[in-house]
Structures are given as structure tokens and as C-alpha cells.
Amino acid sequence: MTDMISSLSYAASGMRAQADRLRHISENISNVDTPGYQRKLVSFHENIDSGTVETGRVQLDRSPLDKVYDPGNPLADETGHYDGSNVDLVVEIADAREAQRSYEANLKIFDQARDMTKGLYDLLRR
Template structure:
């Protein structure tokens, strides 16, 4: 039983760490939404074969087309008056942030419930 409780804590902690990293990348994407030529970062998830824990996978750059912005006065504008914006869609980033936040909170609840169960087990053993 004790090993199962420790495993539960490990799974919950790994989930929280992964979602925190995901939120960091979403924050970077939002911060760079107006940066010319910025490609949004997309994080994958990987499962460790030995333990089954979820870990942050590789971070890759989204290769979808960059927005073409018309601003002839911009220093990066070409002869047609356009320059490459970013491919960050704020609606997608906000949705990703909410999903990561909810996943983080679910892992936090699991961690807290496991901690409470462990405390109850220790209380029973002390009697």
C-alpha cells in the first residue's frame, strides 16, 4: 500500500511539472504574439517506459505560415509593404492555458488526496 501511495505522489508531481512547463511555453507564445517572424512553441508529452510517468517531450516550433502584415512604414517591410508577423493565435493559446491549468489542478487534487490518505494511514499505525 505504501508503495502505491508513493507512486501516486510521483505521478501527480510529474503531471504538475509537465503542465507547469506547458504553461511556460504558452506564456512565451502570448508574450511574443506581436514579434515579427516568431513561430509558436508546441510541447509534446512523453511517457517514461520504466515508470509510466508523463514527462515533457520535445518542444518544436509550429511551422504553419506566418501572418503577412501590411505596414509599409515598418522597418522589416518588403517592397510590397508586407512583413512576416507571428503564427500565434491568442484564442488557441488561451484555450491551451486553460487546459493546462485544469490538468495542473487535477494533479494537485490527486497529490493532496494521496497526502491525506498517507496521513490517515500514519495516524492508524500510531494507534
């Protein structure tokens, strides 16, 4: 019985972690054209005590920023370049799809565990 209830907790923690990941991916996508913006990366780790998944600290992607040539931009240096962002839209969309599918998988596990628990309670009531 406790295993089924624990599986609800595990699945819920996975959904929370993927929702947090999607939030940061959305921030990255919305700042793709923001000068000097560094992509945010989210890491996951297991909570040793509960066995659930948690998000770690948000880290900034240290890859080099794109150099954008726009001599009319007030941020441009003497060569006409300024630092763009290091967000790759294709990578962000792929990460968003992966996070969405992981969220959906956790949701299916949650639903199945909930249905099994409900069925067990119904059997015990008879």
C-alpha cells in the same frame, strides 16, 4: 502503501509537465506581436521506467506566418508586407485554461494521496 506513494510521484510529474506547458504558452502569448516568431509546441510522453509524465522536446509550429501590411515598418518588403507571428491568441488562451485545469486535477490527486498516506501513518502509529 507503495501505490499511494507512487501516485504522489505521478501527480507531481503531471504538475511539472503542465507547468512547463504553461511556461511555453506564456512565451507564445508574450511574442504574439513579434515579427517572425513561431509558436512553440510542447508534447508529453510517458517515462516507461517510472510511469511518470515528461515533456518532450519543444517544437516550433510550422504553420505559415501571418503577412502583416505595414509599409512604414523597416522589415517590410517592397510590397509593404512583413512576416508576423503564427500565434493565435484565442488558441493560446484555450490551451492555457486546459493546462491550468489539468494542473489543478493533478494537484487534487496529489492532495488526496498525501492525505490517505498521512491517515495510514496515523493508523500504524496507534
